[in-house]
Amino acid sequence: MSELTFVLGILSTACVTFLFIKWLLQNRGKRYPRGPFGFPIVGHLPFFGNHPPSTFMKWWKSYGDVFSIRLGSWNAVVVNGFKAVKAAAEHPDDAFSGRPNFVSMELLIESDNEERFAFGNFSPVYLKQRKLASKALRLFTSKRSEVIEELVTNEATSFSDSLIRKYSTTPGFIELDVQTLVTRIIYQILYGRGKQVDVDKHVKVIIKSLDEINEFSGSGSPIDVLPWLRYVMPWKITAFRQTIAKADGIMTEQVHEHYDSFSTGNIRDVADAIITSDADDEDNKDRYVLTRSRLNFTLGDLQGAGVDTTNKTLSWLILYMTKFPHVQERVFAEIDAIVGKNRDVALNDKPDLVYTNAVILEVMRIVTQLPLSVPHFAMKDAMLNGLDIDKDTVVIFNLYSVHHEKEFWEDPECFRPERFINDDNKLDSDKCNHVLPFSLGRRRCVGEFLAKMNIFLAFSIVMQRCKFVKPSGESLDLTPIPGLVYTCKDFKVLVQKRN
Ligand code: HEM
Incomplete structure (x- = not known):
């Protein structure tokens, strides 16, 4: 062995020992979440299986409410069960309210070099975007709810008529119809009523871009969490960039049109409401200016987050109604008894349609x-459930575990809407509060109120008019297709007119 090799050996050993001691001192007294075994480089991705939330539920049993995993190149913790998810989401220091800079994020931001909203970090710009969006949505969902009610009623009525026309004798796939219905509703709420959505030009682009974003950014999608994969699969990145550019183009068109035709006192839609709220808001004036590209992003994220989630919820509702005809019959009976057949279901009927609400919740x-x-x-070092979570850790809320916690729901795998109804024929508030599809805390869905309104009204109006029947030979598989938003497999259905 040469002298040089000997010296290098001593130096490396000293370095490793120094780093190890430094690590020990830094982490003295810390209690980190434990976790299952993972591989170097890819971490736990190969163990996620077809349904990562269920895999996480298995690990939950072995490692507790909060456990560690490696999500590709990122350190992550998974938070399970109602109590722990609530504690993480409502952490007093907003410690876990950031968003990780996954590859999809980087690509979304680079398109305009601006901070995004739904996927943006917890910055002053984000806070202002959220404030403007909440204010604008509140204006439309509370003060001007009749505008939305009329819009959804008209759209859901013509949707029902069209389904009956197309599929009463020949079964068909209804996914595109549902996507078109929801895209039209959200599009008009954001950009103006009566605006004819060009089905070919806009709806298809929006739907296609949402599908691609959903696939690209689903939790556990390798391309999103292994940044080096972009050099192995550059075509995926190019395709994603093109998708974003097309979807952004639609918004840009709308944003320019709004700035050019905006008039104070005539708030036509959410885009106008955001422009007005910004003009009225004295807070943060020095730090934030609502530029066209920021408005573009705020609207884009409302559109992206609102369309896909709402349309998938409606598709799941129709699938479950077709699969469970006895539940569908009970919804018909309730609507017929409370609303009758001579008028449309209205938002005012919501408190009385207890079973229909229970079906949506279930x-x-x-x-x-x-x-x-x-x-x-995690934007800072913080404690969760008595465990240390380091800054820059990805924090995953397993909402599925909240909805499938056996101790609370008893038979979580059974589809049983009655579980939400108490002996007084009212919705059980404790059970309702344990349903968290919109998450909790500072990043809780900003469109929750609008989504609940749209889903209740569209679903009830469709149920008033249509009966969904399983065609013979159709299996109606309830297994979801994973992604950021879980989708039902496309299914064929017969749609009969109700008398
Ligand atoms: C059934 C329908 C919907 C579901 C299940 C849903 C669910 C969610 C969830 C789980 C989040 C993430 C919360 C978190 O980070 O912990 C979220 C965020 C968000 N949602 Fe929704 N959502 C729905 C409809 C809507 C609608 C209609 C809009 C707007 C028109 C909307 C806009 C947003 C936005 C902008 C965010 C990001 C909020 C933020 O980061 O501060 N969502 N949603």
Whole structure:
């Protein structure tokens, strides 16, 4: 052995020992979440299986409410069960309210070099975007709810008529019809009523881009969490960039049109409401200016987050109604008894349609459309459940585990809407509060109120008019297709007119 090799050997050993001692001192007294065995480089990705939320539930049993995994290149913890998810989401220091800078995020941001909203980090710009969006949505969902009611009623009525026309004798796939219905509703709420959505030009682009974003950014999608894969699969990145550019193009068109035709006192839609709220808001004036590209992003994220989630919820509802005809019959009976056949279901009927509400809650519970929510990120060192979570750790809320916690739900795998109804024929508030499809805390879904309104009204109006029947030979598989938002497999159905 040469002298040089000997010296290098001593130096490396000293370095390793020094780093190890430094690590020990830094972590003295810390209690980190334990976790299962994972591989170097890819971490736990190969063990996720077809349904990561269920795999996480198995690990939950062995490692407790909060356990560690390696999500590709990222350190992550998975938070399970109602108590722990609530504690993480409502952490007093907003410690876990950030978003990780996954590859999809980087690509979304680079398109305009601006901070995004739904996927943006917890910055002053994000806070302002959220404030403007909440204010604008509140204006439309509370003060001007009749505008939305009329819009959804008209759209859901023509949707029902069209389904009956197309599929009363020949069964058909209804996914595109549902996507078109929801895209039209959200599009008009954001950009203006009566605006004719160009089905070929806009709806298809929006739907296609959402499908691609959903696939690319689903929790556990390797391309999103292994940044080096972009050099192995550059075509995936190029395709994603093209998708974003097309979807952004639609928003840009709308944003320019709004700035050009905006007039104070005539708030036509959410885009106008955001422009007005910004003009009225004295807070943060020095730090934030609502530019066209920021408005573009805020609207884009409302559109992206609102369309896919709502349309998938409606598709799941129709699938469950077709699969469980006795539940469908009870919904018909309730609507017929309370609303009758001579008028449309209205938002005012919501408190009285107890069983219909229970069906919506039960489908949202059993499916959990965003089973792992949108990933959160630790912005500082913080404690959770008595464990240390380091800054820059990805924090995954397993909402699916909240909805399938055996101790609380007893038979979580059974589809049983009556579980939500108490002896006084009212919705059980404790059970309702344990359904968290919109998550909790500072990043809780900003469109929750609008989504609940749209889903209740569209579903009830469709149920008033249509009966969904399983065609012979159709199996109606309830297994979801994973992604950021869990989708039902496309299914064929017969749609009969109700008398
Ligand atoms: C059934 C329908 C919907 C479901 C299940 C749903 C669910 C969710 C969930 C789980 C999150 C992530 C919360 C977190 O980070 O912990 C979220 C965020 C968000 N949702 Fe929804 N959502 C729905 C409809 C809507 C609608 C209609 C809109 C707007 C028009 C909307 C806009 C947003 C936005 C902007 C965010 C990001 C909030 C933030 O990061 O501060 N969502 N949603």
